[in-house]
Amino acid sequence: ETGVTQSPTHLIKTRGQQVTLRCSSQSGHNTVSWYQQALGQGPQFIFQYYREEENGRGNFPPRFSGLQFPNYSSELNVNALELDDSALYLCASSLGQGPDTQYFGPGTRLTVL
């Protein structure tokens, strides 16, 4: 059974640029959630997708957007990058729409200069 994978591992961008982060869910999982973890902080919920539809959103501006594909893989897109967007971005997959255990990927470390 393949776990949650994310790509790339690290990324460096400059302010104002756009970035796309990718996530492959654990086999059989149809729900994916994205979190932002700033240095020294706990992860903050960005949004969740269930069967290709957004299923809830945290307190993040619209320049944070996402997609979930038919194979349940997912993308996180961030436009007009700001310095404060520098963080570890974590993807988590789970089975179903209920309060199931979320399984996390290793994360993508984004640095905005």
Place this chain on the structure above:
Amino acid sequence: AQSVTQLGSHVSVSEGALVLLRCNYSSSVPPYLFWYVQYPNQGLQLLLKYTSAATLVKGINGFEAEFKKSETSFHLTKPSAHMSDAAEYFCAVTSTSGTYKYIFGTGTRLKVLA
């Protein structure tokens, strides 16, 4: 609104000593509670979870946690610390309805002294 408070951003214990990491939650309905561990430059690994069954939950690597509704607590313990337990630990709560997002605490960094 739900929230999680982890008391002590840094905890140091001697190898072989008891580990106690504190987590208090606020929730208007019975929540699901989780403890995750994060090693440097890695994602989160589930240690254990409470889902309204037994109040004493056993997890991996010898960790356990007890759900105490009267104290709104879900503290994590391990009888004997090992050097490999040094990591950051996060407590998280999720609702039992609506969008099942996790709300995390700010984390506790555990240091194990030889």
